[in-house]
Amino acid sequence: MLGAWLLLWGGLALGAGGDPARPRRGDDDDDGGAGRCTYSFTVAGPSEASCPEAGGALRAELAALAARLSLLESREPGAAAGPAGSPRARGAQRAAPAACGNLQRVTSRLQEDKGRLEREAEELRRRLESSARELAQLRAAGCPPRGDGPLRDTLHGSGQASRWDPQTVDFQELQSARMELRTSRLLEETARSRPDAKDSGCGELVWVGEPVVFGQADSIAGKYGVWMKDPEPVPPFTRATTWRVDTVGTEVRQLFQYDNTEQFSKGYPAKVHILPRALESTGAVVYRGGLYFQQRRSRLLAKYDLRAEAIAAEKEIPGAGYHGQYPYSWGGYTDIDLAVDETGLWVIYSTEKAKGAIVLSKLDPETLDIQRTWETNIRKQSVANAFIICGILYTINSYTLPNATVNFSYDTATGTSRPLSIPFQNRYQYVSMVDYNPTERQLFAWDSFHMVAYPIRLARA
Ligand SMILES: *[C@@H]1O[C@H](CO)[C@@H](O)[C@H](O)[C@H]1NC(C)=O
Numbered sequence: 001m002l003g004a005w006l007l008l009w010g011g012l013a014l015g016a017g018g019d020p021a022r023p024r025r026g027d028d029d030d031d032g033g034a035g036r037c038t039y040s041f042t043v044a045g046p047s048e049a050s051c052p053e054a055g056g057a058l059r060a061e062l063a064a065l066a067a068r069l070s071l072l073e074s075r076e077p078g079a080a081a082g083p084a085g086s087p088r089a090r091g092a093q094r095a096a097p098a099a100c101g102n103l104q105r106v107t108s109r110l111q112e113d114k115g116r117l118e119r120e121a122e123e124l125r126r127r128l129e130s131s132a133r134e135l136a137q138l139r140a141a142g143c144p145p146r147g148d149g150p151l152r153d154t155l156h157g158s159g160q161a162s163r164w165d166p167q168t169v170d171f172q173e174l175q176s177a178r179m180e181l182r183t184s185r186l187l188e189e190t191a192r193s194r195p196d197a198k199d200s201g202c203g204e205l206v207w208v209g210e211p212v213v214f215g216q217a218d219s220i221a222g223k224y225g226v227w228m229k230d231p232e233p234v235p236p237f238t239r240a241t242t243w244r245v246d247t248v249g250t251e252v253r254q255l256f257q258y259d260n261t262e263q264f265s266k267g268y269p270a271k272v273h274i275l276p277r278a279l280e281s282t283g284a285v286v287y288r289g290g291l292y293f294q295q296r297r298s299r300l301l302a303k304y305d306l307r308a309e310a311i312a313a314e315k316e317i318p319g320a321g322y323h324g325q326y327p328y329s330w331g332g333y334t335d336i337d338l339a340v341d342e343t344g345l346w347v348i349y350s351t352e353k354a355k356g357a358i359v360l361s362k363l364d365p366e367t368l369d370i371q372r373t374w375e376t377n378i379r380k381q382s383v384a385n386a387f388i389i390c391g392i393l394y395t396i397n398s399y400t401l402p403n404a405t406v407n408f409s410y411d412t413a414t415g416t417s418r419p420l421s422i423p424f425q426n427r428y429q430y431v432s433m434v435d436y437n438p439t440e441r442q443l444f445a446w447d448s449f450h451m452v453a454y455p456i457r458l459a460r461a
């Protein structure tokens, strides 16, 4: 029933533009053909698509939705599966045998959530509707410039340079479907309990609260990413303008711009910027009207002027490791991580000279020149992430443990470090980005498809 609805919607959304992508329903012969159904999905090749960037992204989202809806349908009464034959969604890619154990575990967890599945179905319908609307909007606005998008890489690419493992797609989709149940509840909580008591001065981090979900990625390209607000925005942008980059893939160039948090939550971008250079990893920041990022496979930093829509400055960080030399413990080519605090723009990285220890440099935001550098004794690859508040660097010990901690600080004012044990909750157990926003006084993070923010408390030393 849901599937029929999807096919109808998918047909309308895709057919309207003459798009060759087609969801197709067929027998699942791999599982013994016991009358269960799955959807396979064909996506147009780059040459067939008339609007490759935006169209590719949206087709990928529709494909992800198709996979999830077919999963939901298999949970409905009448399509019940016994423990011996777990239902599975088959998207654009197939699961490897190794993923089966995971699939079965997730399936049994899904069973527990059965009563809430209808609510999720509603949510999915809403998202599909918004994707279709987005597609129509983008068509009406004309196609963005040509180029290889990260989403298409995920669907068609050989994957040789991608850290993301295509064999786990079905698992990730299932995980994502399960997490979505919790999200709607969290969004309700957000509306009720947004902390607004702001500490005016600087201090040391003493507390990190529970993460609050602000957005969610629908497609596999959004497993990792970075979301941002400019702490010192320049008109026409405001403090509410929200930015997002999905960083799965090898040619990451799409920067989504949202008018405010609400549009961001709904997934309605006001604009999609196509960056003149591909960026790498989740280390980007937005500051004083510029997107600062590390260029793919290089130690070059770039400042992309968001108003002029052009590169305004470029500079190499001498000796900085890149592309997997000194990443954070989760990988993701997170060798070079930009940060903004009350005092300005920073870059967190390492060098051969520092033997993999975290190096910190203060940057001139206009020229990207290094103003001063500090060397710590924390091995960069041993920590899950790092962020800077009031000139103090903090590290997180794990990107997956639900009971992770902020376990170390390094004060650039005194050159001293100390161990800490401040609880930090990895709610979705795959935190790929953590950045402090000094205006919002929150930690922004990307946790396995979820864009979250953590309230914090500082105390004067
Ligand atoms: C912080 O956690 C990382 C990762 O577990 C560990 O290698 C490091 O030694 C810890 N630092 C301190 C000061 O406990």
Ligand SMILES: *[C@@H]1O[C@H](CO)[C@@H](O)[C@H](O)[C@H]1NC(C)=O
Residues within 6 Å of the ligand: 401, 403, 405
């Ligand atoms: C976190 O939880 C794991 C597994 O439950 C446990 O082994 C570990 O000791 C806990 N760590 C902390 C810092 O509480």
